[in-house]
Amino acid sequence: MGFEVMEDIRKDYVYDLIESGKRVDGRGFRDYREVSVERDIINKAEGSALVKIGDTAVLVGVKLEPGTPFSDAPNKGILMTNAELRPGASPDFELGPPNENSVELARVVDRGIRGSEAIDLEKLCIEEGEKVWMTFIDIHALDNDGNLVDAAALGAIASLLNTRIPNDRYGLTGEDTLSIRDTPVAVTIIKIGENILVDPNLYEENAATSKLTVISNADGTISGIQKSGTDGLKEEEIAEMVEIGIEKAGEIRKKYLGDIET
Amino acid sequence: MYKVVVPGDFISDEVNRAGEGTYVDEGKVYAMHYGILNDKGEIKVVALSGKYVPTNGDILIGKIVEISFPYWIVDIASPYEARLHNSEFAGTRREKIEFGDMNKYLDLDDLIVAKVLNVDALMRVDLAMKDEFKIGDRGRLIEISHTKVPRVIGRSGSMIKMLKEKCNCFIFIAKNGRIWIKGREADMDLALQVVLMISNEAHTSGLTDRVAHFLDSFKKGR
Amino acid sequence: MKEEKMELIKDGKRLDGRGFEDLRPIKIEVGVLKRADGSCYFELGNNKALAAVYGPREKHPRHLQDAKTAVVTYRYNMAPFSVDDRKRPGPDRRSVEVSKVSRDALDPVIFKEYYPKTAIDVYVELLQSDAGTRTAGINAASVALAAAGIPMRDLVSSVAVGKIDGEVVLDLNAVEDNHGEADMPVAMVARTDTITMLQMDGRFTKDEFERGLKLAKKACHEIYELQRAALIEKYSKSVGEGEE
Numbered sequence: 001m002g003f004e005v006m007e008d009i010r011k012d013y014v015y016d017l018i019e020s021g022k023r024v025d026g027r028g029f030r031d032y033r034e035v036s037v038e039r040d041i042i043n044k045a046e047g048s049a050l051v052k053i054g055d056t057a058v059l060v061g062v063k064l065e066p067g068t069p070f071s072d073a074p075n076k077g078i079l080m081t082n083a084e085l086r087p088g089a090s091p092d093f094e095l096g097p098p099n100e101n102s103v104e105l106a107r108v109v110d111r112g113i114r115g116s117e118a119i120d121l122e123k124l125c126i127e128e129g130e131k132v133w134m135t136f137i138d139i140h141a142l143d144n145d146g147n148l149v150d151a152a153a154l155g156a157i158a159s160l161l162n163t164r165i166p167n168d169r170y171g172l173t174g175e176d177t178l179s180i181r182d183t184p185v186a187v188t189i190i191k192i193g194e195n196i197l198v199d200p201n202l203y204e205e206n207a208a209t210s211k212l213t214v215i216s217n218a219d220g221t222i223s224g225i226q227k228s229g230t231d232g233l234k235e236e237e238i239a240e241m242v243e244i245g246i247e248k249a250g251e252i253r254k255k256y257l258g259d260i261e262t
Numbered sequence: 263m264y265k266v267v268v269p270g271d272f273i274s275d276e277v278n279r280a281g282e283g284t285y286v287d288e289g290k291v292y293a294m295h296y297g298i299l300n301d302k303g304e305i306k307v308v309a310l311s312g313k314y315v316p317t318n319g320d321i322l323i324g325k326i327v328e329i330s331f332p333y334w335i336v337d338i339a340s341p342y343e344a345r346l347h348n349s350e351f352a353g354t355r356r357e358k359i360e361f362g363d364m365n366k367y368l369d370l371d372d373l374i375v376a377k378v379l380n381v382d383a384l385m386r387v388d389l390a391m392k393d394e395f396k397i398g399d400r401g402r403l404i405e406i407s408h409t410k411v412p413r414v415i416g417r418s419g420s421m422i423k424m425l426k427e428k429c430n431c432f433i434f435i436a437k438n439g440r441i442w443i444k445g446r447e448a449d450m451d452l453a454l455q456v457v458l459m460i461s462n463e464a465h466t467s468g469l470t471d472r473v474a475h476f477l478d479s480f481k482k483g484r
Numbered sequence: 485m486k487e488e489k490m491e492l493i494k495d496g497k498r499l500d501g502r503g504f505e506d507l508r509p510i511k512i513e514v515g516v517l518k519r520a521d522g523s524c525y526f527e528l529g530n531n532k533a534l535a536a537v538y539g540p541r542e543k544h545p546r547h548l549q550d551a552k553t554a555v556v557t558y559r560y561n562m563a564p565f566s567v568d569d570r571k572r573p574g575p576d577r578r579s580v581e582v583s584k585v586s587r588d589a590l591d592p593v594i595f596k597e598y599y600p601k602t603a604i605d606v607y608v609e610l611l612q613s614d615a616g617t618r619t620a621g622i623n624a625a626s627v628a629l630a631a632a633g634i635p636m637r638d639l640v641s642s643v644a645v646g647k648i649d650g651e652v653v654l655d656l657n658a659v660e661d662n663h664g665e666a667d668m669p670v671a672m673v674a675r676t677d678t679i680t681m682l683q684m685d686g687r688f689t690k691d692e693f694e695r696g697l698k699l700a701k702k703a704c705h706e707i708y709e710l711q712r713a714a715l716i717e718k719y720s721k722s723v724g725e726g727e728e
Binding site: 266268269270271285287292294295296297309310311312313315341342343384385409465 | 720
């Protein structure tokens with residue numbers, strides 16, 4: 001239910017089109033939709049970004065507040081990522097506790113940030129063992145036309161790149177902004193029939209039998225992979241998808257995060 | 263000896279012989295079940311476990327679980343329920359069974375012997391009562407896995423014949439694993455014991471002899 | 485959470501004495517539960533996983549039925565006493581994700597179309613945990629499904645690879661997972677080398693990723709042989725019992 005609800009007739013239409021080498025919106029198989037990234041649009045958040053990929057829109061807000069560190073990492077800040085897929089964004093989303101899709105989305109984005117060590121968590125230590133900055137990344141889907149995860153991940157890193165540390169609010173002193181060391185970018189690739197396509201829109205996402213999200217860093221290393229969907233993939237297909245993922249991430253990074261120094 | 267296979271085991275290149283319990287992929291026949299391979303003639307894999315799914319013509323024992331005019335809803339020990347239309351209630355009576363009268367003919371928990379008339383694409387199972395055969399209070403009804411039924415019957419009915427003779431019981435084995443036994447108390451006890459023994463040791467060799475031996479020693483002891 | 489650097493490799497061997505490509509010891513028992521239609525107990529090192537399969541059975545509520553196929557559900561759950569710091573009972577976000585990817589790992593091999601409108605429910609309990617629990621769960625579930633008589637194309641096998649002290653290694657234990665640089669659980673169909681689950685967290689170069697995947701493939705083949713042997717042996721045991 002939810003994401004998988006789709007009229008069979010549309011699935012066939014998408015499938016047939018792709019078999020003849022075309023996509024519903026006329027894109028090439030390796031083309032991304034138009035991307036836009038607007039940073040710092042929510043002034044109450046310490047960091048924020050509105051990302052649009054085609055008609056998919058995701059708003060990410062970053063909030064910081066002091067908290068107690070985990071006992072096994074007394075000198076490190078805490079990172080927590082959550083995703084809300086609320087009914088306004090799609091007729092397929094329901095109110096209620098997070099379902100498996102929103103949990104997966106949040107955890108994959110979190111993995112990408114964590115794996116790349118983009119945030120220097122040690123710099124978030126206020127008082128070792130007592131107080132550290134907790135970084136909350138909240139992903140709010142606004143409109144779902146497929147591939148929420150790439151939009152969410154891009155929104156997350158874009159927000160983090162100029163997140164302020166709200167020292168004044170808590171009577172603290174220290175760094176003004178979050179220290180970000182890398183720019184992980186997620187690229188989602190799907191398989192329909194024997195075809196491999198980048199950045200699925202909603203129709204394509206529902207028609208896909210397999211989906212692979214590859215999160216890679218500025219130096220081409222990989223900091224997250226997630227396969228979903230109920231079809232298997234061969235090693236060669238995965239290798240091809242990873243290759244494409246790293247390449248596309250480089251393009252996106254250059255175009256939309258390129259003006260920032262890390 | 264039997265050969266045990268697991269799902270995905272390669273069996274043969276002879277795709278034209280592929281039968282029940284197998285599937286074909288790129289010109290090769292593979293096992294679809296955890297079960298026993300039967301390679302003579304048609305290639306079959308007999309599942310060692312699994313649920314009963316009705317097919318047309320099966321004779322089974324069902325239990326009435328709901329009355330929903332004009333149908334009785336019947337539990338048939340399957341993931342699928344069956345229904346018996348009141349016009350399929352057996353007997354020479356010709357009168358129509360009215361809305362309020364259905365429970366007078368068959369009530370909740372009644373057991374019937376029925377034949378599967380039809381299973382449609384939506385898995386709706388329609389039954390017809392076989393003769394006027396409502397299982398009364400006499401006798402015992404037990405349920406074993408439907409996969410063991412062929413063993414209880416035996417090759418050309420040899421096992422069931424031996425059981426009926428030596429236990430002196432009426433024994434009816436339905437396709438869905440339900441078995442109805444009728445006889446004197448002590449005889450039914452024995453029959454039950456033997457049926458369970460066969461069910462537990464269904465795929466072992468030398469079973470028929472062991473059962474015969476068991477029955478004989480029991481009778482000697484009386 | 486990755487912690488301070490700890491030496492995980494000493495003199496070319498891992499802390500528990502294993503080589504880089506060694507699996508932890510595996511134990512498999514089929515048909516351990518009476519009520520389930522199929523069950524399997526699977527040990528991978530200190531992991532103890534118990535899989536119970538119920539089905540095909542009626543799917544409730546009706547509106548969740550699929551008119552054309554069975555609906556497969558997978559519930560991964562860690563017992564509160566299975567880890568060092570007691571885990572509060574109930575599903576947490578991690579269990580929800582693990583359940584999802586595990587279900588997707590097994591779904592492709594099940595002939596769901598043979599049982600329309602029904603439910604095939606897989607319950608995996610982790611009784612003791614030492615990293616790699618989702619892989620142990622999938623291995624157990626795969627055997628339990630076969631034991632339940634569910635029609636399947638193949639068995640599914642699963643293992644994790646990772647990176648510790650810069651080396652790509654097989655089947656991380658908890659210490660290695662906590663202090664290592666990458667963790668990649670994989671599930672695949674050994675017969676066709678088709679991958680049905682793939683996740684990675686941490687950091688890999690593309691080359692390390694490919695080597696890791698190859699290593700996982702080799703281990704999955706080994707695990708498959710053990711799963712198959714356990715099922716065959718279970719049958720032979722019942723033969724043995726008959727022969728007094």
